[in-house]
Amino acid sequence: MSTNKLSRRPLVAMSEPTSPSTPDFMSISPAEFFYRNRQMAGFGNPSVAVFSAVREMVENALDACEDARRAPVVRVDVHSLSHDRIEVTVADNGAGIPYEHVPEAFGRVLYGSKFATRQRRGTFGLGVSMAVLYGQITTDSPVIVHTRPPASTGRRYEILIDIEKNRPVVESVTDMLRPQEGTTVTVRLKGDLRNRDRIVQYLRLTSVGSPHARLGLTIDGSEVLDIGPATRVLPTPPVVTRPHPRAADLELLRRLVSTRPTTRLRDFLVSSFQQVGRQSVSRFVQFASLSPSRPVGTLSRDELAHLSDALQKYPGFGRPDASSLSPIGQEGFVRAVEQVFSASCVKYGARRPAEWHGNPFIVEGVVATGDSFPSSDVPQLYRFANRVPLLYDAGDDALQRTVKRIDWKRYGLGPDSRFAVFLHLCSTRIPYRAAGKQSVDTVPEIEAETTRLLRSLGRALSRVVERQARARHESRRRRSLLKHLRLIAKFSASLAGIDEPPDVRPLVDGLFEASDDD
Amino acid sequence: MMTDRRDRARELLMLLGLQVLDSIERGEFPVLHIPDRRTSNIVYDPSRGRFVLGGSVQVRDARNTKHLRSFVQLMWAATFAKQLLESGRTSSLRDLYYSSEAFGIDFRNQAESNRIVTDLESLTGMPREEMGIFPDEHSSVYGPVTMRYTVTGYEGREVDLTVSPDGLPIGPALTTAEPVDTDAEIVLAVESGGMFSRLIETRAWEKYHAVLVHLGGQPPRSARRLMRRLHDVLGLPVFVFTDGDPWGMHIARVIVSGSANAAHIDRLTVHDAEWIGVTPADIRDYSLPTDPLTDADLKRLSDLSIDPRYSDPPWCDYIVEFRSLGRKAEQQAFSRYGIDFVVDTYLADKLGQ
Numbered sequence: 001m002s003t004n005k006l007s008r009r010p011l012v013a014m015s016e017p018t019s020p021s022t023p024d025f026m027s028i029s030p031a032e033f034f035y036r037n038r039q040m041a042g043f044g045n046p047s048v049a050v051f052s053a054v055r056e057m058v059e060n061a062l063d064a065c066e067d068a069r070r071a072p073v074v075r076v077d078v079h080s081l082s083h084d085r086i087e088v089t090v091a092d093n094g095a096g097i098p099y100e101h102v103p104e105a106f107g108r109v110l111y112g113s114k115f116a117t118r119q120r121r122g123t124f125g126l127g128v129s130m131a132v133l134y135g136q137i138t139t140d141s142p143v144i145v146h147t148r149p150p151a152s153t154g155r156r157y158e159i160l161i162d163i164e165k166n167r168p169v170v171e172s173v174t175d176m177l178r179p180q181e182g183t184t185v186t187v188r189l190k191g192d193l194r195n196r197d198r199i200v201q202y203l204r205l206t207s208v209g210s211p212h213a214r215l216g217l218t219i220d221g222s223e224v225l226d227i228g229p230a231t232r233v234l235p236t237p238p239v240v241t242r243p244h245p246r247a248a249d250l251e252l253l254r255r256l257v258s259t260r261p262t263t264r265l266r267d268f269l270v271s272s273f274q275q276v277g278r279q280s281v282s283r284f285v286q287f288a289s290l291s292p293s294r295p296v297g298t299l300s301r302d303e304l305a306h307l308s309d310a311l312q313k314y315p316g317f318g319r320p321d322a323s324s325l326s327p328i329g330q331e332g333f334v335r336a337v338e339q340v341f342s343a344s345c346v347k348y349g350a351r352r353p354a355e356w357h358g359n360p361f362i363v364e365g366v367v368a369t370g371d372s373f374p375s376s377d378v379p380q381l382y383r384f385a386n387r388v389p390l391l392y393d394a395g396d397d398a399l400q401r402t403v404k405r406i407d408w409k410r411y412g413l414g415p416d417s418r419f420a421v422f423l424h425l426c427s428t429r430i431p432y433r434a435a436g437k438q439s440v441d442t443v444p445e446i447e448a449e450t451t452r453l454l455r456s457l458g459r460a461l462s463r464v465v466e467r468q469a470r471a472r473h474e475s476r477r478r479r480s481l482l483k484h485l486r487l488i489a490k491f492s493a494s495l496a497g498i499d500e501p502p503d504v505r506p507l508v509d510g511l512f513e514a515s516d517d518d
Numbered sequence: 519m520m521t522d523r524r525d526r527a528r529e530l531l532m533l534l535g536l537q538v539l540d541s542i543e544r545g546e547f548p549v550l551h552i553p554d555r556r557t558s559n560i561v562y563d564p565s566r567g568r569f570v571l572g573g574s575v576q577v578r579d580a581r582n583t584k585h586l587r588s589f590v591q592l593m594w595a596a597t598f599a600k601q602l603l604e605s606g607r608t609s610s611l612r613d614l615y616y617s618s619e620a621f622g623i624d625f626r627n628q629a630e631s632n633r634i635v636t637d638l639e640s641l642t643g644m645p646r647e648e649m650g651i652f653p654d655e656h657s658s659v660y661g662p663v664t665m666r667y668t669v670t671g672y673e674g675r676e677v678d679l680t681v682s683p684d685g686l687p688i689g690p691a692l693t694t695a696e697p698v699d700t701d702a703e704i705v706l707a708v709e710s711g712g713m714f715s716r717l718i719e720t721r722a723w724e725k726y727h728a729v730l731v732h733l734g735g736q737p738p739r740s741a742r743r744l745m746r747r748l749h750d751v752l753g754l755p756v757f758v759f760t761d762g763d764p765w766g767m768h769i770a771r772v773i774v775s776g777s778a779n780a781a782h783i784d785r786l787t788v789h790d791a792e793w794i795g796v797t798p799a800d801i802r803d804y805s806l807p808t809d810p811l812t813d814a815d816l817k818r819l820s821d822l823s824i825d826p827r828y829s830d831p832p833w834c835d836y837i838v839e840f841r842s843l844g845r846k847a848e849q850q851a852f853s854r855y856g857i858d859f860v861v862d863t864y865l866a867d868k869l870g871q
């Protein structure tokens with residue numbers, strides 16, 4: 001938790017230059033800050049940068065399609081311009097971007113719509129603009145955005161970021177026909193294809209995390225992937241909810257207060273948070289010993305800290321609303337794992353919604369057997385957070401540790417088993433360990449739910465393993481009976497002086513028909 | 519007579535084949551009932567003067583995957599025997615074991631194939647020798663006896679068993695030969711090769727008018743069969759001289775009353791054969807050099823103490839004596855008193871001369 005707070009605090013502060021309490025961070029622009037700390041966002045070296053650019057652009061594209069309630073079709077084209085120059089183009093069939101928002105969306109770091117309390121793929125709205133920023137600095141070229149929102153025919157933008165001022169600089173705008181609605185983004189950056197396998201794996205797993213999407217990948221002109229959709233069913237869009245009071249850390253409170261400082265505390269709490277009504281707010285202000293009629297703008301820093309503390313401790317609030325979450329769901333999850341990994345015996349399980357510090361979350365997962373998984377006595381784990389596959393830092397990951405703590409032998413899995421577990425954690429707030437967003441931090445509530453889920457998956461798996469073992473045993477027995485009875489018939493015929501031994505198949509078939517009836 | 523037996527053997531094997539085929543054609547899994555050869559199923563038959571198999575049988579059911587391998591092996595062994603009978607040839611147990619490989623019959627080792635042959639014997643009630651299958655190891659025989667061969671190519675030829683100073687191996691030919699004449703008065707069976715050679719070299723066989731048989735541990739059936747024939751045809755009493763330990767004692771006991779493993783075979787035992795020693799009393803009386811009984815020896819004693827063959831005197835007494843003595847002595851232990859002691863003194867005492 002603590003690492004997470006530390007990494008998060010400056011980001012929010014910088015996105016709000018009006019905040020009076022964080023003057024230290026004002027001396028450099030967010031764009032500059034992020035360029036200096038680019039390894040935090042996954043742009044530390046040229047190989048990783050290509051992977052990160054693909055990832056950020058694909059996630060943006062998928063979110064755009066979901067906002068438009070369309071089955072996503074996302075095409076990724078990676079092209080080598082020279083030995084250390086790569087051009088990444090990602091096209092989607094979303095609703096396009098309203099022209100007036102295009103410059104801000106791509107030319108300013110931390111712009112975006114991702115601060116609301118609902119499940120999104122990214123958390124900080126940092127992704128695409130980070131790729132743009134990295135591309136601009138390493139190749140001195142602008143991002144090219146070709147978009148067609150509804151009721152228009154398409155426009156092409158070339159945009160640079162004014163790094164010092166964190167402002168978009170539109171190099172050129174031209175009307176240009178785009179056959180369908182959607183957006184195509186092209187970034188040129190310094191990089192290489194050493195992480196090619198990682199990109200392929202990322203897209204395969206993304207196809208599992210978003211089974212309603214169709215994903216294509218072309219590298220240097222040849223098609224590498226064209227997968228999905230595994231299901232035609234679009235996910236129910238997550239509802240935007242107000243934050244739960246237990247999620248009210250000081251930072252969030254300050255941000256909310258700053259939007260309407262004159263509101264009285266009572267009304268402020270009811271309108272800002274879920275699970276807070278007219279009656280519960282009265283009980284809460286008593287618990288917190290605060291006056292319900294104080295305008296929130298007049299609360300001192302200490303009083304705000306006290307309020308935050310009380311909100312997080314008060315036991316009387318209801319459970320957070322989980323309609324802001326979007327689990328993958330049984331049908332899509334299972335089918336995608338079957339298709340993408342040629343897996344068999346895929347079993348799905350999901351926990352009921354739970355919460356950590358006021359943030360609702362759901363863990364769901366599948367367990368699968370198949371030859372594409374490594375053989376081991378601990379299952380191969382594929383992690384997903386808000387539908388995004390996590391490919392790095394597995395060693396630090398709380399989900400990974402939870403999987404390792406399970407005694408898989410209890411579920412009948414021997415050391416040569418080839419099986420995998422796919423775990424999806426969805427939450428309005430994923431407790432990442434670091435800004436790279438590649439591993440989940442230790443949160444007791446999440447670990448407890450994950451452990452329960454893994455146990456139920458283990459039980460489902462052990463039933464499958466038993467059934468398989470029984471079937472294997474039956475067919476082995478049948479083969480053995482046939483082989484040996486043929487020999488017995490042959491030798492008996494030879495003893496009796498008969499040339500043709502009798503057919504033993506009816507005998508064996510009869511035995512198995514009889515046992516099928518049991 | 520040989521041809522009659524051979525025809526009967528072939529007929530039995532053919533019946534076995536027909537019985538199995540009949541089951542298969544009736545849509546039933548073939549089942550064989552093999553007399554149980556465990557020591558728990560041997561009973562003394564006073565009319566035959568030996569232990570025979572009781573009523574318990576082991577079922578070999580082709581429906582049971584655990585029985586399948588040995589079922590196939592048994593049927594293959596039967597066809598192997600049939601071929602031997604048809605071609606008038608013989609085979610050793612070892613030959614049979616190696617021949618199996620060509621037919622995809624995977625015996626794990628020769629012990630397994632030997633066991634299957636014994637199964638075939640108990641199933642058909644026919645000793646393997648009559649199906650042309652003989653043991654690999656040979657015991658030896660030496661002494662003033664004339665035998666007449668019956669094997670193909672040697673029919674009617676006679677051999678004197680003193681022809682070689684090493685003794686003659688008791689192979690298929692000698693096992694099926696007819697005793698004709700003898701100057702001997704007893705058969706003396708000895709456990710160790712060293713003692714056998716000693717008795718030939720020192721001409722002890724002349725002194726005691728003995729036919730010497732080298733047993734070499736628990737003797738092959740061919741040796742037991744030959745002793746039985748010398749006993750029955752020529753009227754020679756049989757004396758057994760072994761090491762003074764539980765194992766030596768049991769060699770003698772098997773010669774007298776039969777083994778569990780061959781309790782289904784007739785004409786192997788000599789009901790009035792006598793164990794002259796080395797008995798526990800001899801160890802004491804002759805002050806022989808001894809070793810303490812090992813754990814394996816003690817285990818053997820406790821196994822034998824619940825064996826029906828050791829329920830009556832003097833055999834049950836031997837077990838008590840070995841236990842109270844806690845020691846054992848080899849035949850060679852007599853060397854302590856010089857090379858001729860065993861011949862001049864011990865055997866003289868024992869054989870009453």
